[in-house]
Amino acid sequence: MLAALRREGDPYALTAGQLSQRMLVTTGAVTKRVDRLIARGLVSRSVFESDARGRVVALTPAGMTLIDQLIEEHLANEARILRGLADSDRAALERLLAMLTRAVGA
Template identity: 60%
Template structure:
């Protein structure tokens, strides 16, 4: 097997600076490259549906919240891991498309609730099935056992960063 670009960089650093332990680059560098590669391959179905970056994340968060598929902007922000300002922009786009609606929260006239419309539920269902098929295809080079081990290792790594 030919070395990948990250391994080649590590070898160059070993030659130039043998005093440095460059082993972490093999993991972190590959994670960055994979993130970019996966993002490029996962985005097309959402773009084809006319969704901007992050729009599907909002739709999916609402759909997986269960009926009535409603969350506050703050709940969406925490679930999608972006600021409430970013949520507002995404919800504006989705509302203009008829995929979500806004309403005033009972007991708090300043609070707004975001709810999937019937069209939003249908689109999210279609896209989620396509998204999972796409993910399966992208992971086809790994055996089920390798996927399980990788998932466990990534979970462990994520826990060390929290």
């Protein structure tokens, strides 16, 4: 959820329905996760500006700090994993992953 909000860009906020679509989970699952993240101070829930019936979930500064740290760790781990591959193997992997992405998207 933190990554989905971060990818959204400033103001790093989405409705529960939008989060549900991006995370491929039910809105009920989103609600449970939001509640846990609110308790940890990583996201906030507020009234949607254009419709007082709706709610929007947004990253807090602590959530932004954490997700940025996790992204750095993830990228470093990817680099570590790929370090052992020859350039030609990396190129082949990139080509195969692109083919897989197209096949899944079709």
